Amino acid sequence: MSWKDILVIVAEAETDEPAIALGAALADQFSAHFATAFMTPLPDEPLAYEPTVVAGVWAELLGRARQEAEAERKRVEARLEKFGRPWELRDAEALSRDLGRVAAVHARYADVAVLTRPSEGPGSDLREELVEGVLFHSGRPALIAPPGWSGDRVGRRVVVAWDASREATRALSEAQALLEGAEQVTVVTVDAKPKMFGHGDQPGTQIAAHLSRRGLATDVRNIDSMGRAPALAILEEATAINADLVVMGGYAHSRLRDLVFGGATKDMLRAATVPVLMAH
Numbered sequence: 001m002s003w004k005d006i007l008v009i010v011a012e013a014e015t016d017e018p019a020i021a022l023g024a025a026l027a028d029q030f031s032a033h034f035a036t037a038f039m040t041p042l043p044d045e046p047l048a049y050e051p052t053v054v055a056g057v058w059a060e061l062l063g064r065a066r067q068e069a070e071a072e073r074k075r076v077e078a079r080l081e082k083f084g085r086p087w088e089l090r091d092a093e094a095l096s097r098d099l100g101r102v103a104a105v106h107a108r109y110a111d112v113a114v115l116t117r118p119s120e121g122p123g124s125d126l127r128e129e130l131v132e133g134v135l136f137h138s139g140r141p142a143l144i145a146p147p148g149w150s151g152d153r154v155g156r157r158v159v160v161a162w163d164a165s166r167e168a169t170r171a172l173s174e175a176q177a178l179l180e181g182a183e184q185v186t187v188v189t190v191d192a193k194p195k196m197f198g199h200g201d202q203p204g205t206q207i208a209a210h211l212s213r214r215g216l217a218t219d220v221r222n223i224d225s226m227g228r229a230p231a232l233a234i235l236e237e238a239t240a241i242n243a244d245l246v247v248m249g250g251y252a253h254s255r256l257r258d259l260v261f262g263g264a265t266k267d268m269l270r271a272a273t274v275p276v277l278m279a280h
Contacts, residue, residue: 007110040093100133107138167249231267250278
């Protein structure tokens, strides 16, 4: 089924330009409604012994945050006006720790939420919070735009990062609209081993057959990580075949485990060079 509601979640015009460009491209690709949710992170209430001091300081902090956000919102609006197509700009604000859940509420009323890939530096924690909020609380997929992305469409050559998990299956289902227009789909497994409750006898073969029955030109590449992080191995494969989209499950392990030991989701969010569609 074709996507008809594209939502871009932004906090800054310049930093979130890749997501805005990708969202607009998708809206053109699917003749879809194009909306942007502008997120304003509010400062936490300061700690102090005197309630009157707290109220005064916090009011000043809130006022400053809203003033800065309004200036940024105008820059986002000016950017949207350059598209020459209908668009909608929504506003949302919340404490930084709650902003991901607020973004998730907006994402529930769209087919996909488009966000900018978190990167090192100011704002990275906020963007991780937004991505995780959408993945865990919206019931919708997140499409992550890498820095510098520009183009007129996405999904011509697709890599499906397949680990036989529920999350990967969900991501594949959510990517149906993009897969329908794909010229080539490559199922990539990393260090996959035959297993009854996983890949089966031949890793990647069954999901490739499923995609082929849907009329998609599909092949399988079972690769050896050779000591690389799985996400980096997948991205190298995507680069080698000139893929313009990676589809993968998000947080197949718990966030706590990924925080302590690292995980493919975090690695992909830090390093992706092509758009990545994730679902949880």
